Amino acid sequence: MSAVTLTPRALYEEVAELLRQRIFRRELEPGSWIDEMKLAQEYGISRTPLREAIKVLAAEGLVTMKVRRGAYVTEVSERDLSEVYHLLSLLESDAAGVVAQRATDAQLKELQSLHDKLEKAVDDREKFFEINERFHMKLLAIADNRWRDQMVADLRKVMKLNRHNSLLKAGRVEESLAEHRAVVAALMARNASLAMQRMQEHFANGLEAAA
Incomplete structure (x- = not known):
């Protein structure tokens, strides 16, 4: 039996990442139609890997498939945002409680360094x-629950569709920073219940700014 040579990353995955970043940068605007033919020509590929890439993004919630109309960049409704923030609040506040109880001193210093x-x-x-996301991802990594990590990763992709709107509101960056400061203080005090409460407040305020 002959050996099978596998590429490090399938073509459709590379294309999915390229499209994902274009969506996050607003080069492909929410609600805009995805022109498969134009993109296939631009990337110098057939439409097969492009369609596979679009299926990946649809599974992540970044793309919406419409019958006989093709694929569109997802428009996030107020209900979508509310549901995403609600789930993120539950998952990440739980992670904060775990970290407050179980993290090593070295791991807490890593979080403090990112906050600085x-x-x-x-x-x-x-x-x-970028640093804000790294902080949240590090918190989740320390809490060490791969199922939670996967759910949060998918939810955060949808949240990114609206992230510029939320933090561009006057004073929101400063408010978000103050909320992070409170989360870190609770973590450093190893106060699990307070860390959970502060993280929930962070997401509640984030939703209010995003709506």
Whole structure:
């Protein structure tokens, strides 16, 4: 039996990531039609891997398939946002409680270091977004529940469709930073119930700003 050579990453996965980033950067606007022929020509590929990539994004909620009309970048409704933030609040507040109880001192220092970087990035929106996400992902990694991690990853992709709107509101970056400060303080005090409460408040305020 001959050996099968596998590529490190399937073509459709690479295309999915390219499209994902274009959606997050608003190069493909919410509600816009995805022109398969144009994109296939742009990337120099057939429409088969492109369609597979679109299926991946549809499964993540970033793309909506419409019968006989094709694929569109998902438009996030107020209900969508409310449901996503509600679930993220439950999942990430639970993770915060776990971290407060179980994290090593070294792991807590990692979170403190990321928060310190966040404090310094308050005037750089893109950097603030990036470090903020790293903080939340590190918190989840320390809590160490792969099922929760997968659910949060998918929900955060949908949340990103609206993230610029939420943090562009006047004063929201500063408010978000203050909320992070309160979460970190509770984690450092190893107060699980307070860490959970502060994380829930963070998401509640985030939803209010995003709506």
